[in-house]
Amino acid sequence: MASEKTAAGKVTVPEIMAMKKRGEKIACLTAYDYLMATLLDRAGVDLILVGDSVGMVVAGYKTTIPVTMDAIIYHTQAVARGIRRALLVTDMPFLSFQVSIEKTVENAGRCLKEGGAEAVKLEGGAPMAETIRRLVDLGIPVMGHLGLTPQSINKFGGYRLRAKDKDEAKQLLTDAKILQEAGVFSIVLEKVPAALAKKVTENVQVPTIGIGAGPDCDGQILVTHDMLGLFEEFKPKFVRRYVELGKAMRSAFEQYVADVKESKFPSLQESY
Numbered sequence: 664m665a666s667e668k669t670a671a672g673k674v675t676v677p678e679i680m681a682m683k684k685r686g687e688k689i690a691c692l693t694a695y696d697y698l699m700a701t702l703l704d705r706a707g708v709d710l711i712l713v714g715d716s717v718g719m720v721v722a723g724y725k726t727t728i729p730v731t732m733d734a735i736i737y738h739t740q741a742v743a744r745g746i747r748r749a750l751l752v753t754d755m756p757f758l759s760f761q762v763s764i765e766k767t768v769e770n771a772g773r774c775l776k777e778g779g780a781e782a783v784k785l786e787g788g789a790p791m792a793e794t795i796r797r798l799v800d801l802g803i804p805v806m807g808h809l810g811l812t813p814q815s816i817n818k819f820g821g822y823r824l825r826a827k828d829k830d831e832a833k834q835l836l837t838d839a840k841i842l843q844e845a846g847v848f849s850i851v852l853e854k855v856p857a858a859l860a861k862k863v864t865e866n867v868q869v870p871t872i873g874i875g876a877g878p879d880c881d882g883q884i885l886v887t888h889d890m891l892g893l894f895e896e897f898k899p900k901f902v903r904r905y906v907e908l909g910k911a912m913r914s915a916f917e918q919y920v921a922d923v924k925e926s927k928f929p930s931l932q933e934s935y
């Protein structure tokens with residue numbers, strides 16, 4: 664009997680690739696827990712990423728660098744329990760895919776075997792090609808990530824727009840073609856000029872998923888906590904807040920505190 668995971672309508676890696684061919688936009692968001700995954704999945708999100716942004720959004724680190732394999736597996740397991748339809752992709756943490764190909768295979772394998780992911784994402788261009796080829800050969804689908812790659816924050820020195828100058832833009836386009844040739848099923852383009860993202864999108868067959876990369880990518884992704892107005896420490900220009908949940912939650916908490924202090928909660932109707 665088919666499980667819910669294999670039920671008709673389940674988004675697969677080939678389906679994500681077919682969406683580009685059909686000209687159908689791909690809606691992606693991040694999740695780190697069961698409840699959020701359930702809400703995103705039932706809302707029709709096509710691809711859910713357990714991003715290493717979990718380190719900043721959930722754990723309170725200043726960067727994504729400290730995120731561990733064990734942490735990403737824990738969050739992937741929770742998200743996997745909430746998904747019926749969306750494709751589940753896990754972000755490979757810093758240094759989980761750079762040390763050696765053997766170590767990378769082990770770590771990516773853990774994302775699928777222990778976490779329940781259906782693909783992994785890893786940051787980087789040409790230097791990652793051999794690793795990507797190996798993973799794909801072994802049946803581990805890979806999503807690429809170019810432009811602003813937050814794990815390189817110490818090299819970049821900040822979260823500025825990438826590939827603004829001609830040389831970096833040319834390199835990014837070359838990297839995208841190399842990643843495609845290595846076998847990625849899609850490429851995240853983060854914080855790059857919209858015109859460059861359009862050019863990349865037109866020059867590769869695999870879908871591009873933009874975040875701060877303009878409207879012409881084949882799909883879009885945002886950090887869910889950003890678009891919900893929950894992560895309020897900073898708001899990049901490319902984030903659209905669809906709701907101000909942070910404000911709503913603060914006001915609910917303040918009301919609760921006041922109600923408890925003034926003995927207005929619980930009422931008799933809320934008591935046994």
Ligand code: KIV
Pocket residue numbers: 693712713714715716717754851874884885886
């Ligand atoms: O970690 C993350 O959430 C990401 C997305 C922003 C693409 O890499």
